[in-house]
Amino acid sequence: MSPTPLDELFEAAAAGNRRAMGKLLTMVEQPGGAASEVSERAHRQAGHARVIGITGAPGAGKSTITGRLAAASGAERPAVLAIDPSSPLTGGAVLGDRVRMDNHIGSSSFIRSMATRGHAGGLAVAVPDAVRVLDAVGCDPVLVETAGVGQVEVSIAAAADTTMVVVTPGWGDAVQANKAGLLEVADVFAVNKADRPDARGARRDLELMLDLGPEGDWRPPVVLTIATENEGIEALWVEIERHTAHLRESGALGRRRGLRLRNEVVDRIELGLRGRVLQIIDSEAGSKALGRVERREVSPGSAAEALLASSNPQHPEES
Amino acid sequence: MAETMSGIPLDPFYSDGLRPGDYPYTRGLHPTGYRGKLWTMRMFAGFGTAADTNARFHALLRAGGTGLSTAFDMPTLMGRDSDYEWSEGEVGRAGVAVDTLADMEDLFAGIELDKVTTSMTINGPAAILMAMYVVVAEKNGVSRADLGGTIQNDILKEYQAQKEYIFPPRPSVRLITDLIRFTTAEMPRWHPVSISGYHIREAGATAAQELAFTLANGFAYVEAAVDAGLHVDDFAPRLSFFFNAHSDFFEEVGKFRAARRIWATWLKERYGAENPKSLMCRFHTQTAGASLTAQQPENNIARVAIQALSAVLGGTQSLHTDSYDEALALPTEKAARIALRTQQILAHETGAASVADPLGGAHFVEWITDEMVRQAEEIFARIDQLGNGSMLEGVYAGIEDGSFAGEIADAAYRYEREVNAGRRIIVGVNEFTEGDGGESSLLSIGHDTEELQLKRLEQVRSRRDDKAVRASLAALVQAAEQPDINLMAPIIDAVRAYATEGEIVAALESVFGTYVENAVV
Amino acid sequence: MSGISSCPAPAHPHEAPIRVVLAKLGLDGHDRGLKVVARTLRDAGIEVIYLGLRQTTDSIVAACEQEDADVIGLSMHNAGHLTLAPRMVKAARDAALDVPVVIGGIVPAEDVATLISAGVAAVLGPGASAAQVVSTVKAAALQAAGR
Ligand code: B12
Ligand SMILES: Nc1nc2c(ncn2[C@@H]2O[C@H](COP(=O)(O)OP(=O)(O)OP(=O)(O)O)[C@@H](O)[C@H]2O)c(=O)[nH]1
Numbered sequence: 001m002s003p004t005p006l007d008e009l010f011e012a013a014a015a016g017n018r019r020a021m022g023k024l025l026t027m028v029e030q031p032g033g034a035a036s037e038v039s040e041r042a043h044r045q046a047g048h049a050r051v052i053g054i055t056g057a058p059g060a061g062k063s064t065i066t067g068r069l070a071a072a073s074g075a076e077r078p079a080v081l082a083i084d085p086s087s088p089l090t091g092g093a094v095l096g097d098r099v100r101m102d103n104h105i106g107s108s109s110f111i112r113s114m115a116t117r118g119h120a121g122g123l124a125v126a127v128p129d130a131v132r133v134l135d136a137v138g139c140d141p142v143l144v145e146t147a148g149v150g151q152v153e154v155s156i157a158a159a160a161d162t163t164m165v166v167v168t169p170g171w172g173d174a175v176q177a178n179k180a181g182l183l184e185v186a187d188v189f190a191v192n193k194a195d196r197p198d199a200r201g202a203r204r205d206l207e208l209m210l211d212l213g214p215e216g217d218w219r220p221p222v223v224l225t226i227a228t229e230n231e232g233i234e235a236l237w238v239e240i241e242r243h244t245a246h247l248r249e250s251g252a253l254g255r256r257r258g259l260r261l262r263n264e265v266v267d268r269i270e271l272g273l274r275g276r277v278l279q280i281i282d283s284e285a286g287s288k289a290l291g292r293v294e295r296r297e298v299s300p301g302s303a304a305e306a307l308l309a310s311s312n313p314q315h316p317e318e319s
Numbered sequence: 320m321a322e323t324m325s326g327i328p329l330d331p332f333y334s335d336g337l338r339p340g341d342y343p344y345t346r347g348l349h350p351t352g353y354r355g356k357l358w359t360m361r362m363f364a365g366f367g368t369a370a371d372t373n374a375r376f377h378a379l380l381r382a383g384g385t386g387l388s389t390a391f392d393m394p395t396l397m398g399r400d401s402d403y404e405w406s407e408g409e410v411g412r413a414g415v416a417v418d419t420l421a422d423m424e425d426l427f428a429g430i431e432l433d434k435v436t437t438s439m440t441i442n443g444p445a446a447i448l449m450a451m452y453v454v455v456a457e458k459n460g461v462s463r464a465d466l467g468g469t470i471q472n473d474i475l476k477e478y479q480a481q482k483e484y485i486f487p488p489r490p491s492v493r494l495i496t497d498l499i500r501f502t503t504a505e506m507p508r509w510h511p512v513s514i515s516g517y518h519i520r521e522a523g524a525t526a527a528q529e530l531a532f533t534l535a536n537g538f539a540y541v542e543a544a545v546d547a548g549l550h551v552d553d554f555a556p557r558l559s560f561f562f563n564a565h566s567d568f569f570e571e572v573g574k575f576r577a578a579r580r581i582w583a584t585w586l587k588e589r590y591g592a593e594n595p596k597s598l599m600c601r602f603h604t605q606t607a608g609a610s611l612t613a614q615q616p617e618n619n620i621a622r623v624a625i626q627a628l629s630a631v632l633g634g635t636q637s638l639h640t641d642s643y644d645e646a647l648a649l650p651t652e653k654a655a656r657i658a659l660r661t662q663q664i665l666a667h668e669t670g671a672a673s674v675a676d677p678l679g680g681a682h683f684v685e686w687i688t689d690e691m692v693r694q695a696e697e698i699f700a701r702i703d704q705l706g707n708g709s710m711l712e713g714v715y716a717g718i719e720d721g722s723f724a725g726e727i728a729d730a731a732y733r734y735e736r737e738v739n740a741g742r743r744i745i746v747g748v749n750e751f752t753e754g755d756g757g758e759s760s761l762l763s764i765g766h767d768t769e770e771l772q773l774k775r776l777e778q779v780r781s782r783r784d785d786k787a788v789r790a791s792l793a794a795l796v797q798a799a800e801q802p803d804i805n806l807m808a809p810i811i812d813a814v815r816a817y818a819t820e821g822e823i824v825a826a827l828e829s830v831f832g833t834y835v836e837n838a839v840v
Numbered sequence: 841m842s843g844i845s846s847c848p849a850p851a852h853p854h855e856a857p858i859r860v861v862l863a864k865l866g867l868d869g870h871d872r873g874l875k876v877v878a879r880t881l882r883d884a885g886i887e888v889i890y891l892g893l894r895q896t897t898d899s900i901v902a903a904c905e906q907e908d909a910d911v912i913g914l915s916m917h918n919a920g921h922l923t924l925a926p927r928m929v930k931a932a933r934d935a936a937l938d939v940p941v942v943i944g945g946i947v948p949a950e951d952v953a954t955l956i957s958a959g960v961a962a963v964l965g966p967g968a969s970a971a972q973v974v975s976t977v978k979a980a981a982l983q984a985a986g987r
């Protein structure tokens with residue numbers, strides 16, 4: 001059998017061809033088309049890369065740190081996925097992370113900017129597949145920078161092996177609302193902009209919070225960094241590696257990844273079900289039932305139950 | 320004794336209270352307005368090789384221009400030599416190319432440097448060009464003490480608006496204060512900084528932002544120079560400003576009047592200046608290039624005339640009027656002449672120069688002046704807070720966090736949206752569009768300029784004493800490593816040895832680093 | 841590299857947003873127009889990878905490859921266009937990138953034909969409306985997708 005175009009694309013990407021990598025990422029970003037085929041293939045080859053999530057408030061220095069980390073990792077083929085928000089009104093986006101890391105990331109790295117395309121939570125729908133592709137073609141580590149969307153995004157934790165939260169002096173005010181969530185997801189903290197007054201105070205506050213937090217076998221380390229000066233980045237990378245090692249040794253890595261895949265399947269089911277739900281409500285029976293609800297003949301609850309029952313041929317007796 | 324066209328005699332000013340020349344100078348710096356001295360008609364020019372621009376200078380002086388103003392090309396402005404990889408295509412295109420002292424000698428050949436005043440629009444590498452000018456004068460037997468003019472040397476607005484930075488902000492400000500200390504000691508007739516709002520406005524800022532960011536930068540330089548050991552009254556009298564004259568006539572007049580009032584009060588009250596000259600905001604003005612259109616370019620002559628009038632009635636000390644072909648290319652000689660003639664018409668035919676602050680006292684003009692002050696003070700308060708009580712630190716912080724650039728970009732986009740939606744009418748662009756056409760001839764600078772310049776550079780490099788160059792650069796690096804040494808002397812030495820601008824910049828970069836901006840869209 | 845140019849085309853080439861790389865090449869620092877264009881395109885549903893000032897042909901080519909951009913948008917104001925624009929077109933071709941180059945800024949009318957024959961896809965100038973900016977970029981992207 002002669003190689004298909006997709007074979008060639010994967011082969012080229014695995015050999016480090018950036019255009020091929022770029023094309024594959026576009027494919028997984030586009031609904032329909034070849035996305036599922038690409039994902040299918042990538043999944044079989046993936047599972048080797050360390051996936052590191054980087055989150056934090058807007059402007060905390062995520063991109064600068066990410067670029068520096070890619071360089072500090074000393075890896076042969078580090079890759080970055082940098083997520084920025086799409087405009088909810090027009091769907092367009094200005095993706096500005098790339099320039100923040102371009103200057104110091106080193107020429108062996110690969111950077112891809114992604115827009116959230118309507119997805120909430122600071123990630124794009126295609127992130128898991130994009131990570132999968134980069135992993136499959138041999139990139140390691142894969143660094144995922146979330147969109148800075150006003151609060152620390154916790155959904156990254158479900159997509160990464162190691163989640164790093166970037167805060168800055170005075171961070172407490174910025175993430176007030178979500179301190180608990182923050183503690184829960186962070187595996188490593190960077191207190192960036194340590195050249196500013198009171199970075200030590202910020203570290204102290206974090207340590208205090210960690211003291212009060214849940215006891216576990218991993219206490220998130222707190223590293224002071226000045227990303228612009230490349231200070232503290234080595235130390236940060238050491239902590240990330242230490243976390244990876246910890247995950248491996250404790251067996252948590254497998255569990256995390258298992259959970260991640262489970263979540264992804266759950267997400268996909270939900271997505272599929274959502275389609276089914278819309279089918280039901282748009283069907284003749286659906287609009288009839290809706291009419292009865294509007295005329296106040298039945299309640300929304302019993303209408304839904306009835307619709308579910310009649311649309312679930314496999315287990316009719318169960319409802 | 321001035322009178323109207325019909326013979327009515329006129330006082331130098333009219334007043335029932337605050338008079339022109341009274342602190343805080345809202346109504347102007349002098350009670351006699353332009354009667355004692357007209358504004359300087361200073362036309363910005365530069366293109367091609369030094370010899371090309373030298374010819375344009377002579378033409379401008381023959382046509383009655385009263386000062387020179389030098390536009391440099393992009394490589395020169397960025398501190399790169401003409402043979403630098405990314406200079407290709409930019410050499411001599413948007414200004415004159417200067418690589419070494421030899422080019423500066425050509426540029427000012429036959430011009431009496433102790434008679435004319437010269438302005439040089441250069442910032443990142445200002446100290447180097449200043450050094451070249453001083454050495455050229457010296458070679459022509461003119462003492463540096465007799466040199467009059469201005470060097471823009473305003474680095475802060477480069478990070479905010481014009482983007483001709485080389486080193487990071489702090490070492491760049493050191494170069495600025497070194498130059499201020501140097502001219503304060505040795506060049507009493509020189510203006511070492513022209514604190515410029517022009518570029519901020521052209522990048523898209525509103526009038527109030529232009530006013531506030533510019534004056535904030537001015538306060539920052541005052542603080543930096545005081546930190547460097549000078550007394551405010553030693554140098555403040557030599558500071559000058561550079562504003563934009565845009566199309567909203569009364570807003571512009573209010574802005575100019577507000578600038579004088581703010582500067583005077585801040586210098587006196589916050590910085591303790593006592594010399595009245597320290598309190599006086601002297602400024603150059605240029606009409607708004609970004610208001611000029613490529614469509615129906617002749618209409619620009621009318622725009623420029625009205626903008627120029629706002630500057631004159633606002634009390635500017637000198638003025639550049641843009642050419643009608645602004646949005647097409649560098650001006651042709653004819654277009655530049657019409658622009659100069661526009662100023663001459665204002666000065667000699669309209670009576671605009673007869674009475675100082677003739678708009679003062681009009682309810683609207685006084686109100687919009689107050690409003691400009693109010694809006695600017697709001698912005699100062701924010702910057703001051705950002706800097707924890709230091710305007711210098713506040714400006715650094717605003718540069719670092721991108722807030723200046725971001726606010727300017729916001730304003731620029733708002734303007735563009737208004738035009739697109741038809742809420743703002745631009746004649747010939749989104750309304751009254753019939754009648755475009757009629758190609759005018761444009762100034763075009765060919766590739767041969769580049770070749771000439773490269774040859775010239777080659778020649779200088781081959782003739783100079785390389786050992787002397789290397790020694791002077793090594794000395795410069797050593798001096799740069801010590802924050803207290805004034806770098807003007809070692810830069811003058813390097814220039815004299817015919818070190819190129821790029822070599823001097825590279826030496827400084829080895830100590831100071833290179834600035835890369837964090838773009839804010 | 842035949843595999844890449846002949847890879848399966850997505851079912852609806854531009855159902856997903858168009859992706860544009862915006863940059864200033866070389867030393868020219870006029871970025872007001874580029875920023876306006878970035879926001880204009882964003883507001884028309886386009887994804888803009890903003891590189892900004894002081895880019896080189898290498899950095900632009902690298903970004904295009906990794907970002908799989910549909911269009912390169914450059915803004916040129918300092919009369920270097922006759923040198924710089926062809927340099928960009930050539931760099932893209934040398935990298936076997938089939939990405940159209942669109943230019944805006946100050947380009948005298950008489951130079952437009954020269955640039956087009958040098959391989960530039962379109963040239964816009966001062967006063968271009970938002971609608972023109974968007975339609976020019978979209979047309980370039982569509983044309984390239986159709987090749
Ligand atoms: C604003 C301006 C400045 C500002 C720039 C601020 C900034 N950060 O951008 C300041 C004052 C700093 C400045 C400085 C200089 N300037 Co200037 N400047 C202008 C001016 C007046 C307007 C440009 C502008 O921003 N217009 C508004 C924007 C929105 O319009 P635009 O850029 O044309 O963009 C529109 C279209 O062109 C198009 N477009 C643009 N880019 C793109 C990209 C894509 C992909 C697409 C689809 C469309 C598109 O869409 C936009 C919306 O309509 C022009 C003259 C003019 N009226 O055009 C001179 C002009 C460009 N400048 C000129 C010069 C010489 C300089 C200097 C070199 C002067 C000097 N020697 O010191 C310096 C160099 C600055 C630098 N760092 O490069 C010359 C260039 C000469 C030439 N080409 O032959 C001009 C033409 C003026 C002149 N006639 O002399 N300048
Ligand atoms: N002083 C200081 N500034 C820093 C440091 N790290 C980053 N910055 C600056 O902070 C700004 C934002 O940095 P980015 O890396 O873009 O931050 P980000 O979190 O990725 O921002 P978004 O993606 O927009 O949310 C830039 O101006 C950086 O130069 C630091 O350690 N110290």
Ligand SMILES: [Mg+2]
Pocket residue numbers: 062063064096097100145
């Ligand atoms: Mg970022």
